[in-house]
Amino acid sequence: ASIILLPGDGIGPEIVAQARLVLENVASQFGHEFGFASHPIGGIAIDEFGDPLPQATIDACKTSDAIMLGAVGGPKWDDPSAKTRPEAGLLKIRKELGLFANLRPIRLFAELVDASPLKREIIEGTDILFLRELTGGIYFGESGRSGSGKDEAAFQSMIYSVGEVERIVRLAAKAAQGRDGRLTSVDKANVLEPSRLWRQTAARVMADEFPDVKYDVVLVDAMAMHLINRPKDFDVVVTGNMFGDILTDAASMLPGSLGMLPSASLGDGGPGLYEPIHGSAPDIAGKGIANPLATILAAAMMLRHSLNLNAEAEAIEAAVQQVLADGLRTADIARGGEATSTEAMGAAVVQRLA
Amino acid sequence: ASIILLPGDGIGPEIVAQARLVLENVASQFGHEFGFASHPIGGIAIDEFGDPLPQATIDACKTSDAIMLGAVGGPKWDDPSAKTRPEAGLLKIRKELGLFANLRPIRLFAELVDASPLKREIIEGTDILFLRELTGGIYFGESGRSGSGKDEAAFQSMIYSVGEVERIVRLAAKAAQGRDGRLTSVDKANVLEPSRLWRQTAARVMADEFPDVKYDVVLVDAMAMHLINRPKDFDVVVTGNMFGDILTDAASMLPGSLGMLPSASLGDGGPGLYEPIHGSAPDIAGKGIANPLATILAAAMMLRHSLNLNAEAEAIEAAVQQVLADGLRTADIARGGEATSTEAMGAAVVQRLA
Ligand SMILES: CC(C)[C@H](C(=O)O)[C@@H](O)C(=O)O
């Protein structure tokens, strides 16, 4: 399989290097051949090519089997008046590769439950899979300005089509079938026309095609509340691009260990893109202390979703569980205790894999 | 002063009755004259007039000094195919009265800190004032449908003008001057054109008019995270209609006692509208067990913001503090202990006022 690495900025290169080592180890142990090639994205690509997503990077991704992304962005490229910014590379790669579904599993590692900002009795047992629509909605709607002075106005349109809703709801429902069989769709149908279309379409798909999945609907404001006071009540949650951006980031705080959470962005048949949820953490870049486990867990998602290697994915996940059980902690999850380096943590996972 | 009561549905009438008793008591003690008149809104208005906000209700509100709302909605009016729904009355009254600013103080009552889903060290000391823009943004943007079959699409436009942003940011900055002098503006300027206009306008207003207020900007997804893992870092937070809907509801979970949180919606000179944050709670309606304290605290906000009666507002807030300190709890905050009825709680506040 051919895997494209997009290390990006900040700690990106450090954590992607560890995920690569883990993947190489899996390949040799299970007898696969993985080819790796690195390409620029984000700030580093702006510096080199004046473009956060150079065409050569897109081309390489399109012919690959799967993509591993580190993180993009940093203070160097934060100037709001800049012609382009690292995040533009992210939005563009999603659109170019048709990555319409962002999967974010929010689960708790028993060893880290005390790191949660929530009380143990609220958070314990939480295991949610979010599916965020990633190539539609207000993110890619028409936008513009008009008028001047006090009356100058700016607009951007939220838009969803039946086809866009159908494909993400189907993916979410299938995921629910492989989990606890429950799906919650989140919208704002009491205010927004695209949410009404979303709700109608989702209800039809669920009734016609997934009568076995227990389906319900929650308004986005109510969902923001439920996530905080009864997160363990949810199984699979599906929602649009903007609501998903907010809710998945809120949800990523619940376990208290952002450095442990992976994410996958999938399209229709083409390569998937895998990354940690956390950002480029410029403040600790180059120090060798970043937590590589989210990226390593993203590599497991890659094996499962893009390469159809389930046993291999589970082996990585078990190895990560084991290093935690063995007491290894990078600084972000050490809570004042002894901290393991990025490299040592990667090596420990490789060692547990053997 | 002339005060319009809009009890609405569910527990609305029960809690508004207690707030009225408290206001009457304040009037007699401090030598004011408050006139009260009740009008229908929400489900009950649909039942009686086929309209969740009858013109007579609007007219009465427009000529009043302040409005006290209970809550609207309930399963009886939840049919998605219904011609109109209770919430339409809410959206309409905001627009009709030009209530462009929704103020939601999120504060912790020391006696109730253990009710929070968050750990004590995370939540203790939290005291945030949210200002949500309430008559603009995607809530009131152009909407429609086009196409058919798989290509049927629905859109709704988020739109903000310079003038709309200026007035809410000014109000928020003034509020910050009366508090800890810090203001955070929340947007999604890395994706949305209206957010870019919001950010530019807010920055200009703050630099030109409020150099004394410490000002910063946070993306909405990051804010959803911060609210959960460092809520005590914020003073005043200002944001648009949709982001405010989600973030203020998330924030309302933090204290763990939704039944204690009031809200005010203010316009430019006209009457303000005051209400509890919680809903109509149809499951406990008519049982006499609802918590009237949020509505009573909304009455205090009314005295402060619409009637300019600061000492009176503080007297109510002190009385509420006192009933809590005395150990009185309605069922929602009793945590298994002895529960006080709605009427007894109202009476206790009145008694502490004396
Ligand atoms: C960087 C930004 C454009 C992006 C988004 O809003 O989608 C990020 O927040 C994310 O969730 O991946």
Ligand SMILES: CC(C)[C@H](C(=O)O)[C@@H](O)C(=O)O
């Ligand atoms: C009922 C609904 C239309 C309303 C809103 O979204 O504004 C409610 O959620 C609120 O926050 O007051």
